[in-house]
Amino acid sequence: xxxxxxxxxxxxxxxxxxxxxxxxxxxxxxxxxxxxxxxxxxxxxxxxxxxxxxxxxxxxxxxxxxxxxxxxxxxxxxxxxxxxxxxxxxxxxxxxxxxxxxxxxxxxxx
Numbered sequence: 001x002x003x004x005x006x007x008x009x010x011x012x013x014x015x016x017x018x019x020x021x022x023x024x025x026x027x028x029x030x031x032x033x034x035x036x037x038x039x040x041x042x043x044x045x046x047x048x049x050x051x052x053x054x055x056x057x058x059x060x061x062x063x064x065x066x067x068x069x070x071x072x073x074x075x076x077x078x079x080x081x082x083x084x085x086x087x088x089x090x091x092x093x094x095x096x097x098x099x100x101x102x103x104x105x106x107x108x109x110x
Contacts, residue, residue, distance in 0.1 A: 023047070026069065028079025030061075041068045 022034040030050035035043045046065045051058055061067070 024074040024076060025078045026050070026052075027073055028075045028077075031078075032069075032074070034074070035066065037071075038068070040070070042071050042074065043067075044069055044074070 024032055024034055024044070026032045026044065026046075031047040032044040033047055035045055037043075044067055046061050046063055046067070049063050050061050052061050053059070
């Protein structure tokens, strides 16, 4: 079953705002072109294929596909993924190992 993108019938797109050269990154990952602003949302066109999650369902977005998104999901720069957090146990064991190595080096010098 293929879903149609949701577009409200009472949505008014502001004519006269030329934003077709405005390139943003959707959720900081995928390049999109902003086409127009509407009441609290922006109309964007995908410049590359990506996977999006809408209402808990993953959906493939094709190049050239248009969607309506909230402006707070669009960023000027591509975001970096968050750093990987090491497990607390691994960090504790690493510190313990460094202490043991330092202790052995100190013994071997004496």
